[in-house]
Amino acid sequence: MKRTNFGPILLALAIFGILLFMPSRYLLPLISDQKVEHAADALNPAMFQGTALQKKMLEDKKYLPMYGSSELSRLDVYHPSNYFKANPDGFTPFLIGRGGTQSLVQFMNLATTIDELKNKKIVFILSPQWFTAQGLDDTHFSPNYSSLQAYELVFNKELKPAMKKQAAKRLLKFKIVRKDKLLTTMLEGITHDDMQHTWKARAVTPFAYTYRNILERKDIFQAVTERNIPKNNVDPHLKHLSWDQLYQHAEQTGRNESRSNPFGIVDKYYDSKIAAKLPELKGYKATESYDKSPEYGDLQMILDLLKQTHTKALFVSIPVNGPWYDYAEFPKERRQVYYNKIRNFVEKDGFQVADLSAHEYDKYFMKDTIHVGWKGWVYIDEALKSFHQAN
Structure with missing residues (x-):
């Protein structure tokens, strides 16, 4: 009777086990430099909901990570990703974020790369509309949530216990997190100090660890295997222009592209999203305020993490569209409360702020009601260049 040879099966299982449980850093060399380069402005959610490409990127000094939200996708010719292709200056912006990637989502991103962030430079764009009374909701959190990053947080030994506990409490407020019973058990083991939750978490730890590795x-x-196609929207006419010439060029572009309305909003957006319902939008922000929000607590976690890693960060404070917010009856005085608060909030922890709030009435600074564009990007380009060149 012929004996079954289990040798190949056992070898395959052994190799699978090694690949599954070996530290992931040993697998990062599999990602080519070209893959990282193509991901820099691809704005692929798989990249910023993962960890591998971000860790690989942070190993290369040529990249300047830019964390933000939906403004990053406004890739006109003045956008840093395109401007610095026309005018190379020793660094490549690497975009991390899309609509809804507010402070908690970006904290998860940063926490998964805590070792690689040490002593690096990053840019973080702050949007006023994040800081509503409700803060980040399920609608905006769920599409940007990363199960991998949540499991990484559970096993992250670099995060201080108080910070990990605060993050775990925040995550447990969202439905998509609570649907994962294994993760919920692990997070409750962090947030609760009693033996019942602790032992339940310990009991499922091997399963959570294995799932994290998968x-x-x-x-x-x-x-x-990602096949990102590099995006190019580069205007060669911007090459070697002085900053004054560049501001003039951007102003002319904004003038040409926003002729249909008095708010400086790009025609295509105004005509399709606003014009037909303009009367009913009068005063729709009359009761809003950006003074009190759970977002401040999430942002504080980011500041604490960056202090821990000695990361040099430039925070860019984006204004709102002044004329539009006047029409929406969100008064300038109330907006100024937010601008002052966010600047002081960040500066108290020793971080630099590029405060652009004085430009909310500048024509062609904003591209729509809340997103920076044209001249606004030029101001950010100049701030990025100064920040990168500074010691």
């Missing part, structure tokens, strides 16, 4: 390997596989 998610890591999936992320690395996606990074290796």
